[in-house]
Amino acid sequence: MQMKDKTVLVTGGAGFLGSHLCERLLEQGHDVLCVDNYFTGQKRNIMHLLSNPRFEMLRHDVTFPLYVEVDEIFNLACPASPVHYQFDPVQTTKTSVHGAINMLGLAKRIKAKILQASTSEVYGDPEIHPQTEDYWGNVNPIGPRSCYDEGKRCAETLFFDYRRQHDLVIKVARIFNTYGPRMAMDDGRVVSNFIIQALKGEPITVYGKGEQTRSFCYVDDLVEGLIRLMHNTEDDFSGPMNLGNPGEFTIMELAETVVEMTGSKSKIELRPLPTDDPMQRRPDISHAKRTIDWEPAVPLHEGLKPTIEYFKKMLEE
Ligand SMILES: NC(=O)c1ccc[n+]([C@@H]2O[C@H](COP(=O)([O-])OP(=O)(O)OC[C@H]3O[C@@H](n4cnc5c(N)ncnc54)[C@H](O)[C@@H]3O)[C@@H](O)[C@H]2O)c1
Numbered sequence: 501m502q503m504k505d506k507t508v509l510v511t512g513g514a515g516f517l518g519s520h521l522c523e524r525l526l527e528q529g530h531d532v533l534c535v536d537n538y539f540t541g542q543k544r545n546i547m548h549l550l551s552n553p554r555f556e557m558l559r560h561d562v563t564f565p566l567y568v569e570v571d572e573i574f575n576l577a578c579p580a581s582p583v584h585y586q587f588d589p590v591q592t593t594k595t596s597v598h599g600a601i602n603m604l605g606l607a608k609r610i611k612a613k614i615l616q617a618s619t620s621e622v623y624g625d626p627e628i629h630p631q632t633e634d635y636w637g638n639v640n641p642i643g644p645r646s647c648y649d650e651g652k653r654c655a656e657t658l659f660f661d662y663r664r665q666h667d668l669v670i671k672v673a674r675i676f677n678t679y680g681p682r683m684a685m686d687d688g689r690v691v692s693n694f695i696i697q698a699l700k701g702e703p704i705t706v707y708g709k710g711e712q713t714r715s716f717c718y719v720d721d722l723v724e725g726l727i728r729l730m731h732n733t734e735d736d737f738s739g740p741m742n743l744g745n746p747g748e749f750t751i752m753e754l755a756e757t758v759v760e761m762t763g764s765k766s767k768i769e770l771r772p773l774p775t776d777d778p779m780q781r782r783p784d785i786s787h788a789k790r791t792i793d794w795e796p797a798v799p800l801h802e803g804l805k806p807t808i809e810y811f812k813k814m815l816e817e
Contacts (some may be wrong), residue, residue, distance in 0.1 A: 507531040507569070509612075510609040511562050511603060512576035514541030516682045517617070517675075520723050521574060522546060526554055528727075528811035533570060539591075540579045545682050562599035563591075566606055572730060573614040575603045578652075580619075581687035582645065589647035592688045596651030597658070604670075606663045615730045616659050616670040618740060620783065621649045622674060630784040633674065633740050656740065663738055671729050671737075676744025676783045680719030680803060691716060694755055695804075695811045698764035708773030710752030717745035718803030721796035728792040737791065744783035745796040754800075761804055 508525050512518040513534030518541065522532050531554045534546060536558065549555045560566055562577045578595050579585040585592040600616065607614040623631045624639030639649050662668040678690040697704050725743040749757075755768050788794045 502721075505529070506571040506675070507533065508566060509533045509535060509570040509573045510576060511535045511574070511599070512541065512578060512617070514538060514546050514557070515576065516545070516580075516680070516684065517678060517719065517722065518574075518576045519545035519549075519682055520680070520719050521576070521726060522549060523557065524723050524727065526552055529555065530554070532556070533558060533568060535560045535562065535566065536577065540684060540687075542583045542684075543652070552745065554593050558631050562602055563594045569605070569610055569630065570612055572618070573603055573607055573612050574726065574730065574775040575600065575614060576617040578617070578648075579715075581684070581689055583650075583686065583688045584684070585648040586644055589596050589644070590649040593651040596648070596655045600655035600658045604658055608662065608668055613669040613671070613730065614659070615673060615726065616655055617726070618656055618672050618674045619648075619652050620674055620676040620744065620781065621645070621753065622653050622656065624649060626781075629708055629780050630746065630782040631742065632784045633742055633787055637789060655815055660738070669738075671732070672739040672741065673726055673729055674740050674742050675722060675782075676742065677714060677781070678717045678719055678722045679807055681806050682719075683807070685811070685814055690714065690751065690754065691804075692811070694758040695762065695808055696815070698758050698766045699808070699811060701764060701766055703769040704755045704759060704766050705769055706751055706755050707771050708751075709770065710755060710768075710774075711750055712779045713748040713750050713782070714754070714757075715745045715748055715794055716754075716800055716803070717743070718798035718800075721745065721798050725788060725792070725794045728794050732792050741788050741791065742783040742785050743788060743794070745759070746783055746785055747796075747800065748782055749800060757801065757804065761801070
Protein backbone atom coordinates (compact mmCIF):
# COMPACT_ATOMS: atom_id res chain seq x y z
CA MET A 501 0.00 0.00 0.00
CA GLN A 502 1.53 3.35 -1.05
CA MET A 503 0.68 7.03 -0.44
CA LYS A 504 3.17 9.63 -1.65
CA ASP A 505 4.25 13.10 -0.68
CA LYS A 506 3.09 13.19 2.90
CA THR A 507 4.82 14.56 5.93
CA VAL A 508 4.24 12.11 8.72
CA LEU A 509 4.80 12.67 12.44
CA VAL A 510 5.68 9.58 14.48
CA THR A 511 5.64 10.15 18.25
CA GLY A 512 7.67 7.54 20.10
CA GLY A 513 9.61 7.16 16.87
CA ALA A 514 12.89 6.21 18.57
CA GLY A 515 11.26 3.23 20.28
CA PHE A 516 10.91 -0.36 19.15
CA LEU A 517 7.78 -0.12 16.98
CA GLY A 518 8.26 3.57 16.16
CA SER A 519 11.71 3.13 14.63
CA HIS A 520 10.46 0.35 12.32
CA LEU A 521 7.47 2.50 11.37
CA CYS A 522 9.74 5.49 10.55
CA GLU A 523 11.88 3.20 8.41
CA ARG A 524 8.91 1.85 6.47
CA LEU A 525 7.36 5.30 5.92
CA LEU A 526 10.69 6.58 4.54
CA GLU A 527 10.88 3.56 2.21
CA GLN A 528 7.43 4.53 0.94
CA GLY A 529 8.72 8.00 0.04
CA HIS A 530 7.28 10.05 2.89
CA ASP A 531 8.95 12.79 4.91
CA VAL A 532 9.13 11.64 8.50
CA LEU A 533 9.32 13.75 11.65
CA CYS A 534 10.25 11.56 14.59
CA VAL A 535 9.44 12.93 18.05
CA ASP A 536 10.70 11.22 21.20
CA ASN A 537 11.90 12.12 24.70
CA TYR A 538 14.13 8.99 24.83
CA PHE A 539 12.44 7.68 27.97
CA THR A 540 12.58 4.11 26.66
CA GLY A 541 13.62 4.84 23.07
CA GLN A 542 17.23 5.06 21.97
CA LYS A 543 19.20 7.11 19.48
CA ARG A 544 20.77 3.91 18.16
CA ASN A 545 17.33 2.78 16.92
CA ILE A 546 17.15 5.67 14.46
CA MET A 547 20.88 6.40 13.95
CA HIS A 548 20.82 4.78 10.50
CA LEU A 549 17.99 7.12 9.42
CA LEU A 550 19.68 10.40 10.39
CA SER A 551 21.54 10.75 7.08
CA ASN A 552 18.27 10.50 5.13
CA PRO A 553 17.24 14.05 4.08
CA ARG A 554 13.57 13.05 4.42
CA PHE A 555 14.07 12.17 8.09
CA GLU A 556 14.09 14.61 11.00
CA MET A 557 14.41 13.94 14.72
CA LEU A 558 13.02 16.17 17.47
CA ARG A 559 13.60 15.58 21.20
CA HIS A 560 10.27 16.47 22.75
CA ASP A 561 7.97 15.23 25.50
CA VAL A 562 4.40 14.79 24.19
CA THR A 563 2.93 15.88 27.53
CA PHE A 564 3.81 19.40 26.31
CA PRO A 565 2.14 21.00 23.28
CA LEU A 566 3.83 20.69 19.90
CA TYR A 567 3.46 23.03 16.94
CA VAL A 568 4.49 21.50 13.62
CA GLU A 569 2.99 21.14 10.14
CA VAL A 570 2.32 17.55 9.07
CA ASP A 571 -0.30 15.59 7.13
CA GLU A 572 -0.55 12.55 9.36
CA ILE A 573 0.27 11.64 12.97
CA PHE A 574 1.04 8.18 14.33
CA ASN A 575 0.84 8.55 18.13
CA LEU A 576 3.06 5.82 19.60
CA ALA A 577 4.73 7.69 22.47
CA CYS A 578 4.27 5.69 25.68
CA PRO A 579 6.42 3.18 27.54
CA ALA A 580 4.97 -0.23 26.69
CA SER A 581 6.40 -2.85 29.02
CA PRO A 582 5.36 -3.17 32.69
CA VAL A 583 8.88 -2.53 34.07
CA HIS A 584 9.04 0.73 32.15
CA TYR A 585 5.48 1.99 32.57
CA GLN A 586 5.45 1.21 36.30
CA PHE A 587 8.74 3.07 36.87
CA ASP A 588 6.89 6.42 36.93
CA PRO A 589 3.16 5.60 36.75
CA VAL A 590 2.00 9.21 36.99
CA GLN A 591 4.16 10.14 34.00
CA THR A 592 2.78 7.08 32.14
CA THR A 593 -0.81 8.29 32.56
CA LYS A 594 0.25 11.83 31.63
CA THR A 595 1.96 10.54 28.49
CA SER A 596 -1.16 8.65 27.40
CA VAL A 597 -3.72 11.29 28.36
CA HIS A 598 -1.94 14.65 28.00
CA GLY A 599 -0.01 13.22 25.05
CA ALA A 600 -3.29 12.29 23.34
CA ILE A 601 -4.81 15.71 24.10
CA ASN A 602 -1.75 17.50 22.69
CA MET A 603 -1.55 15.36 19.56
CA LEU A 604 -5.32 15.55 18.96
CA GLY A 605 -5.17 19.33 19.44
CA LEU A 606 -2.38 19.50 16.90
CA ALA A 607 -4.31 17.27 14.46
CA LYS A 608 -7.38 19.47 14.83
CA ARG A 609 -5.44 22.70 14.21
CA ILE A 610 -3.65 21.45 11.11
CA LYS A 611 -6.44 19.10 9.90
CA ALA A 612 -4.20 16.03 10.02
CA LYS A 613 -5.29 12.42 10.16
CA ILE A 614 -4.24 10.77 13.43
CA LEU A 615 -3.72 7.16 14.53
CA GLN A 616 -3.48 6.02 18.14
CA ALA A 617 -1.32 3.05 19.13
CA SER A 618 -3.67 1.53 21.67
CA THR A 619 -3.24 -1.87 23.22
CA SER A 620 -4.82 -5.23 23.97
CA GLU A 621 -4.42 -4.18 27.64
CA VAL A 622 -7.62 -2.13 27.25
CA TYR A 623 -9.36 -5.53 27.55
CA GLY A 624 -7.72 -5.99 30.97
CA ASP A 625 -8.18 -9.49 32.36
CA PRO A 626 -10.66 -10.56 29.66
CA GLU A 627 -13.66 -12.79 30.30
CA ILE A 628 -13.97 -13.73 26.61
CA HIS A 629 -11.45 -15.41 24.29
CA PRO A 630 -10.35 -14.44 21.74
CA GLN A 631 -11.08 -10.74 22.24
CA THR A 632 -13.17 -8.94 19.62
CA GLU A 633 -13.24 -5.15 19.36
CA ASP A 634 -16.78 -4.86 20.72
CA TYR A 635 -15.70 -6.34 24.08
CA TRP A 636 -15.52 -3.51 26.65
CA GLY A 637 -12.90 -5.14 28.83
CA ASN A 638 -12.42 -6.02 32.46
CA VAL A 639 -9.94 -3.52 33.87
CA ASN A 640 -8.90 -2.76 37.44
CA PRO A 641 -8.87 1.06 37.72
CA ILE A 642 -6.63 1.24 40.82
CA GLY A 643 -3.93 -1.43 40.41
CA PRO A 644 -0.24 -1.11 39.47
CA ARG A 645 -1.03 -1.73 35.77
CA SER A 646 -3.85 0.82 35.69
CA CYS A 647 -1.59 3.75 34.76
CA TYR A 648 -1.06 2.05 31.41
CA ASP A 649 -4.41 0.28 30.87
CA GLU A 650 -6.63 3.17 31.99
CA GLY A 651 -4.34 5.77 30.37
CA LYS A 652 -4.77 3.98 27.04
CA ARG A 653 -8.52 3.62 27.58
CA CYS A 654 -8.86 7.33 28.29
CA ALA A 655 -6.78 8.10 25.18
CA GLU A 656 -9.24 6.02 23.12
CA THR A 657 -12.13 8.01 24.65
CA LEU A 658 -10.42 11.27 23.69
CA PHE A 659 -9.84 10.06 20.14
CA PHE A 660 -13.52 9.17 19.65
CA ASP A 661 -14.69 12.41 21.30
CA TYR A 662 -12.48 14.43 18.95
CA ARG A 663 -14.08 12.57 16.07
CA ARG A 664 -17.64 13.15 17.34
CA GLN A 665 -17.07 16.73 18.50
CA HIS A 666 -14.60 18.05 15.91
CA ASP A 667 -15.02 15.70 12.93
CA LEU A 668 -11.39 14.69 13.15
CA VAL A 669 -10.25 11.71 11.06
CA ILE A 670 -9.00 9.23 13.65
CA LYS A 671 -7.80 5.62 13.62
CA VAL A 672 -7.36 3.45 16.70
CA ALA A 673 -5.25 0.28 16.56
CA ARG A 674 -5.31 -2.15 19.50
CA ILE A 675 -1.89 -3.74 19.32
CA PHE A 676 -1.24 -7.19 20.73
CA ASN A 677 2.13 -8.58 21.84
CA THR A 678 4.72 -7.71 19.18
CA TYR A 679 8.38 -8.74 19.01
CA GLY A 680 11.42 -8.19 16.82
CA PRO A 681 14.80 -6.46 16.61
CA ARG A 682 15.15 -3.26 18.71
CA MET A 683 13.02 -4.49 21.58
CA ALA A 684 14.65 -3.08 24.71
CA MET A 685 17.05 -5.55 26.37
CA ASP A 686 15.69 -4.75 29.84
CA ASP A 687 11.96 -4.73 29.13
CA GLY A 688 11.21 -8.03 30.88
CA ARG A 689 9.02 -9.39 28.04
CA VAL A 690 8.94 -13.10 27.49
CA VAL A 691 10.52 -13.15 23.99
CA SER A 692 13.46 -10.90 24.87
CA ASN A 693 13.90 -12.59 28.27
CA PHE A 694 14.11 -16.09 26.80
CA ILE A 695 16.46 -15.07 23.98
CA ILE A 696 18.84 -13.22 26.31
CA GLN A 697 18.81 -16.07 28.85
CA ALA A 698 19.49 -18.59 26.08
CA LEU A 699 22.31 -16.55 24.55
CA LYS A 700 23.94 -16.07 27.95
CA GLY A 701 23.55 -19.79 28.75
CA GLU A 702 21.45 -18.92 31.81
CA PRO A 703 18.39 -20.94 32.90
CA ILE A 704 15.23 -20.14 30.92
CA THR A 705 12.65 -19.16 33.54
CA VAL A 706 9.18 -20.46 32.76
CA TYR A 707 6.30 -19.60 35.12
CA GLY A 708 3.87 -22.34 36.14
CA LYS A 709 4.15 -25.36 33.86
CA GLY A 710 4.49 -23.13 30.81
CA GLU A 711 1.05 -24.20 29.61
CA GLN A 712 -0.27 -20.64 29.35
CA THR A 713 -0.54 -19.50 25.74
CA ARG A 714 0.48 -16.25 24.09
CA SER A 715 0.43 -14.93 20.55
CA PHE A 716 3.40 -13.13 19.06
CA CYS A 717 3.27 -10.75 16.10
CA TYR A 718 6.46 -9.94 14.19
CA VAL A 719 7.18 -6.22 14.00
CA ASP A 720 7.11 -6.01 10.16
CA ASP A 721 3.59 -7.44 10.10
CA LEU A 722 2.44 -5.02 12.78
CA VAL A 723 3.89 -1.99 10.98
CA GLU A 724 2.16 -3.06 7.77
CA GLY A 725 -1.13 -3.25 9.71
CA LEU A 726 -0.67 0.25 11.18
CA ILE A 727 0.06 1.75 7.76
CA ARG A 728 -2.89 -0.03 6.13
CA LEU A 729 -5.20 1.19 8.86
CA MET A 730 -3.96 4.77 8.52
CA HIS A 731 -4.19 4.71 4.74
CA ASN A 732 -7.54 3.00 4.58
CA THR A 733 -9.41 5.32 2.24
CA GLU A 734 -12.65 5.23 4.20
CA ASP A 735 -11.98 8.15 6.51
CA ASP A 736 -15.13 7.49 8.49
CA PHE A 737 -13.67 4.13 9.49
CA SER A 738 -11.90 4.69 12.82
CA GLY A 739 -11.68 1.27 14.42
CA PRO A 740 -10.84 0.31 17.07
CA MET A 741 -9.06 -2.50 15.29
CA ASN A 742 -7.16 -5.43 16.79
CA LEU A 743 -3.72 -5.94 15.24
CA GLY A 744 -1.78 -9.00 16.33
CA ASN A 745 -1.00 -12.57 15.46
CA PRO A 746 -3.78 -15.02 16.34
CA GLY A 747 -1.38 -18.02 16.24
CA GLU A 748 -1.15 -19.45 19.77
CA PHE A 749 1.96 -20.92 21.37
CA THR A 750 2.46 -22.20 24.88
CA ILE A 751 5.23 -20.50 26.83
CA MET A 752 6.97 -23.88 27.01
CA GLU A 753 6.89 -24.17 23.18
CA LEU A 754 8.43 -20.70 22.92
CA ALA A 755 11.15 -21.60 25.45
CA GLU A 756 12.01 -24.83 23.61
CA THR A 757 12.03 -23.07 20.20
CA VAL A 758 14.38 -20.36 21.49
CA VAL A 759 16.75 -22.94 23.03
CA GLU A 760 16.79 -24.90 19.78
CA MET A 761 17.27 -21.88 17.51
CA THR A 762 20.07 -20.37 19.59
CA GLY A 763 21.79 -23.73 20.00
CA SER A 764 21.92 -22.91 23.71
CA LYS A 765 22.80 -25.30 26.52
CA SER A 766 20.39 -23.47 28.83
CA LYS A 767 18.04 -25.57 30.93
CA ILE A 768 14.37 -24.69 31.32
CA GLU A 769 13.51 -23.92 34.96
CA LEU A 770 9.95 -23.82 36.29
CA ARG A 771 8.98 -21.03 38.71
CA PRO A 772 5.70 -20.38 40.61
CA LEU A 773 2.98 -18.82 38.47
CA PRO A 774 2.35 -15.15 39.37
CA THR A 775 -1.28 -14.45 40.37
CA ASP A 776 -1.96 -11.97 37.54
CA ASP A 777 -0.59 -14.13 34.71
CA PRO A 778 -3.48 -14.74 32.26
CA MET A 779 -3.77 -18.28 30.86
CA GLN A 780 -4.54 -17.10 27.37
CA ARG A 781 -4.34 -13.95 25.30
CA ARG A 782 -5.18 -13.98 21.62
CA PRO A 783 -6.57 -11.40 19.21
CA ASP A 784 -9.57 -11.91 16.98
CA ILE A 785 -8.42 -10.20 13.78
CA SER A 786 -11.43 -10.87 11.55
CA HIS A 787 -12.14 -7.14 11.51
CA ALA A 788 -8.64 -6.34 10.16
CA LYS A 789 -8.91 -9.13 7.58
CA ARG A 790 -12.24 -7.80 6.36
CA THR A 791 -11.56 -4.09 6.45
CA ILE A 792 -7.89 -3.61 5.55
CA ASP A 793 -7.15 -7.04 4.09
CA TRP A 794 -4.45 -7.61 6.68
CA GLU A 795 -3.17 -10.64 8.47
CA PRO A 796 0.30 -11.52 9.75
CA ALA A 797 2.58 -13.24 7.24
CA VAL A 798 5.70 -13.98 9.30
CA PRO A 799 5.67 -17.29 11.23
CA LEU A 800 7.22 -17.31 14.72
CA HIS A 801 10.23 -19.32 13.57
CA GLU A 802 11.00 -16.77 10.82
CA GLY A 803 10.57 -13.73 13.03
CA LEU A 804 12.73 -15.19 15.78
CA LYS A 805 15.77 -15.45 13.45
CA PRO A 806 16.44 -11.69 13.02
CA THR A 807 15.38 -11.09 16.63
CA ILE A 808 17.97 -13.57 17.93
CA GLU A 809 20.60 -12.06 15.59
CA TYR A 810 19.81 -8.60 16.96
CA PHE A 811 20.21 -9.65 20.60
CA LYS A 812 23.39 -11.55 19.76
CA LYS A 813 24.86 -8.34 18.34
CA MET A 814 23.71 -6.31 21.32
CA LEU A 815 25.33 -8.75 23.77
CA GLU A 816 28.61 -8.67 21.84
CA GLU A 817 28.89 -4.87 22.08
N1 LIG B 1 5.33 -3.66 21.56
C1 LIG B 1 4.14 -4.14 21.84
O1 LIG B 1 3.96 -5.36 21.92
C2 LIG B 1 2.96 -3.21 22.02
C3 LIG B 1 1.71 -3.77 22.34
C4 LIG B 1 0.63 -2.93 22.53
C5 LIG B 1 0.75 -1.58 22.37
N2 LIG B 1 1.95 -1.04 22.07
C6 LIG B 1 2.02 0.43 21.95
O2 LIG B 1 2.84 0.81 20.88
C7 LIG B 1 3.58 1.98 21.21
C8 LIG B 1 5.07 1.73 21.01
O3 LIG B 1 5.47 0.65 21.85
P1 LIG B 1 6.95 0.04 21.81
O4 LIG B 1 6.84 -1.39 22.09
O5 LIG B 1 7.65 0.52 20.60
O6 LIG B 1 7.55 0.70 23.13
P2 LIG B 1 8.88 1.57 23.32
O7 LIG B 1 8.99 1.82 24.78
O8 LIG B 1 10.03 0.93 22.63
O9 LIG B 1 8.52 2.90 22.55
C9 LIG B 1 7.83 3.98 23.13
C10 LIG B 1 8.55 5.24 22.74
O10 LIG B 1 7.84 6.36 23.28
C11 LIG B 1 8.79 7.27 23.84
N3 LIG B 1 8.12 8.06 24.87
C12 LIG B 1 7.66 7.64 26.07
N4 LIG B 1 7.10 8.66 26.74
C13 LIG B 1 7.21 9.76 25.92
C14 LIG B 1 6.83 11.12 26.06
N5 LIG B 1 6.21 11.57 27.15
N6 LIG B 1 7.12 11.95 25.03
C15 LIG B 1 7.76 11.52 23.91
N7 LIG B 1 8.13 10.24 23.74
C16 LIG B 1 7.86 9.37 24.73
C17 LIG B 1 9.89 6.38 24.38
O11 LIG B 1 11.10 7.05 24.59
C18 LIG B 1 9.98 5.32 23.29
O12 LIG B 1 10.85 5.68 22.26
C19 LIG B 1 3.23 2.32 22.65
O13 LIG B 1 2.25 3.32 22.66
C20 LIG B 1 2.66 1.04 23.19
O14 LIG B 1 1.71 1.26 24.21
C21 LIG B 1 3.06 -1.83 21.90
